[in-house]
Each structure stands twice: as structure tokens, then as C-alpha cells.
Amino acid sequence: MQSKPNIVVSSLDLDRLEALLAATPERGFPGKAALQAELDRADVREPADMPSDVVTMNSTVRFQLQDSGESFEQTLVYPKDADGSGERISILAPVGSALLGLKVGDTIEWPGPGGKPLAVRIVAIVYQPERAGELHR
Amino acid sequence: MQSKPNIVVSSLDLDRLEALLAATPERGFPGKAALQAELDRADVREPADMPSDVVTMNSTVRFQLQDSGESFEQTLVYPKDADGSGERISILAPVGSALLGLKVGDTIEWPGPGGKPLAVRIVAIVYQPERAGELHR
Structure with missing residues (x-):
């Protein structure tokens, strides 16, 4: 079993994600129980106190493929904001x-x-709402 | 490097996917080059000759999580048909x-x-257009 540190989550994201999970049937989301478990043991911070190198909801992440060096960006969104473009990824998607x-790295x-x-490596958080001062986004 | 057999793809899916890839910028789809390479060496069959246990476009797949035994279904769709529900997954998504x-198994x-x-194991193809006789879907 791989050992990973606890994830860091903002209190606002936590509240919204718990409401989302309560409204989502298990069959609609593989890993619902696993996400709930991660949230239960997460290191929860106020939005203003979020480290700037951590992926939060609505963050835009730049990735790099290890093999080709090709880089690309995706924004982690709530299901209502997802489209099929490949540039937005739902928190409920694999x-x-x-x-x-x-975190970056x-x-x-x-x-x-x-x-x-x-x-796939996270090379930058191109946009993070908390870092941009959008503490209620 | 993991060795995998060539994928089996219908000639109709192949035509549509090649048109989609031609219209999709690389930055919008991680692994565009990898998908193109898989399609280039795929085992291409007429829709009527597709094996019934293979995932084709618009197939609904039942998965099982190895750890929890939890099962769930997802339908593999073109980007235009994707939503953020977690029940449809775009061919352009991770x-x-x-x-x-x-294949099943x-x-x-x-x-x-x-x-x-x-x-995550593929335990069944719940719906496959070709098997259902919908050869132009």
C-alpha cells in the first residue's frame, strides 16, 4: 500500500464537496467512499491560509507528460461546470x-x-482562486 | 515498458475519431499523440464484425473496484455528449x-x-451499439 501524506483542503471546498457527495449516488462516482475518507482525514485550512502550490477546486493545473515532455492544462471543477472538452475535469471524474x-512536483x-x-507531473498551479484573493469562488 | 495487444476498433469509430483528433489541439488533450498511435496500429473491423466484449464508442461499461468490490457503470462518449455527472466519460478525458x-476482464x-x-476491472459491456445492431450509432 502506497503511503501518501494527507491532502490539504480549504474549509470552503470541504463544505461544498461534502454537500456534493451527499447528493451523488455511489454508482455515479467510483471512489466516492475513497474521496470521503480522504476528506475526513484532510488537513483543513481557511481559504486565506491555503498554500499557493496546492490544487484546490477551480484551480488550473499545468501538467507535463513524462515521456513526451508535452504539457497541457486542466481546471478542476464541480460537475455543473464540466464539459467534454478535456480542458475541464470534474471532481467526480476518474x-x-x-x-x-x-502539490506542484x-x-x-x-x-x-x-x-x-x-x-503525468504537476509542474505549476497556473491559477488558484485562494492565491488570487478569490476566497469565495 | 508494458506490452499490450493492439486495440480493436470499428471502421466507423476510427473515421469519427480521426476527424475529432484533427479538430482538437494537443494542449486540449493529453495523450493525443498516444491515441493517434494506437489508432494507427489498431485492428480495424467493420461495425458488424466487432467482437461483443470490446469497448466501442457509446458502449456502457460496468467496472468493479478491486478493493471494495463496488461496481459502477460509465458510457464512453464523444466530447459533445459528455456531462460532468461521472456516468459519461469523454474519449478526450483522462x-x-x-x-x-x-475487453471484458x-x-x-x-x-x-x-x-x-x-x-478497476471491466466486468461487463452492458451495452454495445454494434452488438445491439445499431451499426451507425
């Missing part, structure tokens, strides 16, 4: 829930075409 | 492109909350 609370592996793993 | 051409790992890997 991988989406993995991003919350990760963290690497995750997700399955790519043909089921082959893609190693 | 993990989405991994599903195309996989295949297992993939995707990152879950806190970045912890979730092992």
Missing part, C-alpha cells in the same frame, strides 16, 4: 478526484490509450 | 481514451483520491 490537494500515473500508463 | 478497445489502474491508485 483522475479528477485524485487532483484535489496534490507530485506525479501521478493514469491509464492512456491502449491501457498504457502515462506518467 | 482514462476515457484508455477504455477504447479494452481487462484491469486498469487509475489514480484516486489522494493520488492513491484504484485498480
Whole structure:
């Protein structure tokens, strides 16, 4: 079992995510129980006290594919704000829930075409609402 | 490097996916080059000749989480048909492109909350357009 530090979550995101989870059936969201467990043990901070290098809701994250060096950006959003463009990722989508609370420098592996793993590194938080002073976004 | 067999793709899905990729900028889709490479070497069949246990576009797939035994369903869709519900997954989303051409019994790992890997097995193709005789869907 991989050991990971607790994720850091803002109190506002926590409140909204708990309301979302309460309204979402398990069959609609693989890993609902796992996200609830992460939130239960998260390091919760006031929005103004969030570290600036952590992925929060509505943050735009720049990733880099380890193999190709290709970089791309995705914004972690609530389901109501998701589209299919690939530039916004819902917290209820596979991988989406993995991003919350990760930090610049963290690497995750997700399955790519043909089921082959893609190693993907977080290289920057391009936009973070809390850092931008948007504490109620 | 993991060795995987070529994916099986219908000629109709292939045509539509190539048009989609031509219209999608690389920064909007991590793994665009990887999907193109998979399509280039795919085993292409007429829609009527698709094996019934393979994930095609608009197929509804039943998964099971290895750890919890929890099962859930997702439908692999084109971006225009995606929503943020978690029940439809865009071919341009992380993990989405991994599903195309996989078979019942295949297992993939995707990152879950806190970045912890979730092992997820395809246990059934609940609906496959080709199997249902919807050869132009």
C-alpha cells in the first residue's frame, strides 16, 4: 500500500464537496467512499491560509507528460461546470478526484490509450482562486 | 515498458475519431499523440464484425473496484455528449481514451483520491451499439 501524506483542503471546498457527495449516488462516482475518507482525514485550512502550490477546486493545473515532455492544462471543477472538452475535469471524474490537494512536483500515473500508463507531473498551479484573493469562488 | 495487444476498433469509430483528433489541439488533450498511435496500429473491423466484449464508442461499461468490490457503470462518449455527472466519460478525458478497445476482464489502474491508485476491472459491456445492431450509432 502506497503511503501518501494527507491532502490539504480549504474549509470552503470541504463544505461544498461534502454537500456534493451527499447528493451523488455511489454508482455515479467510483471512489466516492475513497474521496470521503480522504476528506475526513484532510488537513483543513481557511481559504486565506491555503498554500499557493496546492490544487484546490477551480484551480488550473499545468501538467507535463513524462515521456513526451508535452504539457497541457486542466481546471478542476464541480460537475455543473464540466464539459467534454478535456480542458475541464470534474471532481467526480476518474483522475479528477485524485487532483484535489496534490502539490506542484507530485506525479501521478493514469491509464492512456491502449491501457498504457502515462506518467503525468504537476509542474505549476497556473491559477488558484485562494492565491488570487478569490476566497469565495 | 508494458506490452499490450493492439486495440480493436470499428471502421466507423476510427473515421469519427480521426476527424475529432484533427479538430482538437494537443494542449486540449493529453495523450493525443498516444491515441493517434494506437489508432494507427489498431485492428480495424467493420461495425458488424466487432467482437461483443470490446469497448466501442457509446458502449456502457460496468467496472468493479478491486478493493471494495463496488461496481459502477460509465458510457464512453464523444466530447459533445459528455456531462460532468461521472456516468459519461469523454474519449478526450483522462482514462476515457484508455477504455477504447479494452475487453471484458481487462484491469486498469487509475489514480484516486489522494493520488492513491484504484485498480478497476471491466466486468461487463452492458451495452454495445454494434452488438445491439445499431451499426451507425
